[in-house]
Amino acid sequence: MTHGIDDEMMHRCLVLAERGRLNVTPNPMVGCVVVKRGKIVGEGYHKRFGGHHAEVYALRQAGMSANGATLYVSLEPCAHVGKTPPCVNAIIAAGVKRVVAATHDPNAIVSGKGIRMLRASGIDVQVGVLRKEAEKLNEKYIVAMKSRRPYVGLKIAQTLDGKIADLHRNSKWITGEESQRYVHQLRAAYEAVLVGAGTVVKDDPDLTVRLVQGRAPTRIVIDGSLRIPIGARMFRTNGGRTLVLTRAASLERKRRHVLRLEANGIQVFGVRTSAPLSAGIIRQVLGMLGITSVLVEGGSRIFSRFLDEGIADRIHYFIAAKMFGRGLSSFESKTGRTVGSPIVLDDTSVRRLGTDIYVEGRPVDNKSGKRR
Structure with missing residues (x-):
């Protein structure tokens, strides 16, 4: 089989994988195609988490x-028992002659295991076709697996002059309906969404996915002094599930409020620090809680x-x-930035959403030239 056909079929896998974006998190998006004598005889994608x-x-559709x-x-076929049986067993049992995977599984515990099992069974295996495209598709999953920390995205809706609220602190609605719909797609694609207590008090958001069909993210509030009201919409x-991160001192001082929150199914976690909860501490705690990706909304x-x-890791500007x-x-910025030392966006894409402009990219600190 030629490399041209390999590229064509792997591209089809990536198109299929994309269909699961709003429902598979924290799992990766995966697509699969079974080809015989140059024709597709079966295809499928991971549709939902679990x-x-x-x-x-794909194998079911292909049959004999x-x-x-x-x-x-x-993505490399799994060789471990999780919520479903190992895929390598099904591939071997089906009598597949050749397997082409875009990339290895980034999870160090299982990476390469599926490939080794397939080869041990006499199946010809090739890895690396459209690797970059496959890795970009599952960027959040790869960062979480390799770095053992959550992938962090910032969602910022602002005016042309950089304002997220007017002089009266009103922010609903700065952007239009198409942007709001896309925000809901982002929420479904991230495992969690995060806001500060001020946003909850002022805007009273629910942080759900309503405008598209997708999974509900974990909702996280950063509230160092535990001032959010028990009647908040979220x-x-x-x-x-809903989590509140606060300082341990506030948790102990406002025990009655904490008990009321917990009675409503809200999990409250206290961090031992006298300073405001830093972004580094927040990311560390979320990693300890098993969160693989988080969309910060303000x-x-x-x-x-x-x-x-x-x-x-990424900024989503509306x-x-x-x-x-x-x-x-x-x-x-606490320190401010000069013309020679701004934060710039790399790997940038720009498009229109109705009357709004959407800009997405990876922040880079121009002082060092290193990606953040």
């Missing part, structure tokens, strides 16, 4: 045609904390064609 893997759907066929998959609406102090500390002149800025 559900069957892409290889299972899988015998002697080539199986293309965007505590009353159905969604993913407000200004939280954004500034993460950017000043270099704790951001820019409305409006100007306030005065208001709350999205980012206020």
Whole structure:
């Protein structure tokens, strides 16, 4: 089989994998195609967290045609028992002759194991077709597995002059409907969403996924002094689990409030520090709690904390064609930045969402030239 056909079929795997974006987190997106005599006889993708893997759907569709066929998959087939049986067993049992994988599984515990098992069974295995494209697709999963920390994205909705709220601190709604719909897609694609207490008190968001069909993220509030009201909307609406991170001193001092929160199913965690919870500490605690990716949605102090500390893997900017002149800025650095030492965006993409502009990229500290 030629490399051209390998590229074509792997591209199809990536297209299929993308279909699971809003429902598989914290799992990776995976697509699979079974090909025999140059024709696709089966295909599938991982549809939801806890559900069957892409290889299972593709092999089921292929049926007996899988015998002697080539199986293309965007991530190394699993060789361990998790929520589902190992995919390598199904591939071997189906009589597949050749397996082409885009990339190894980044999880150090299992990486390469599936490939070794397939080769030990006499199956020809090739790894690396469209590797870069496959790794970009599952960037959040790869960072979490390799770095053992959550992947951090910042979602900032602002005006042309950089304001996330007007002079009265009003922020609903700066951007239009298409941007709001895309925000809900982002929420579904991240395992968790995070806001500061000020955002909860002022805006009273519910932080759910309503405008698209997708999984509900874990909701996290950073509240060092435990000032969020028990009647906040996010505590009353159905969604993913809800966590509050606070200082240990506040947790002990406001025990009655904590008990009321916990009675409503909210988990409260105290961190022993007298200073405001830093972005580094927040990321560390979330990693200890098993969170693999988090979308930070505000407000200004939280954004500034993460950017000043270099704790951001990607920024999602939604820019409305409006100007306030005065208001709350999205980012206020403690030290300030000069023309020669800004934070810049790398790997940038730009597109229109209705009347808004969407800019996405990876923040780079221009002082060192290193990606954050």
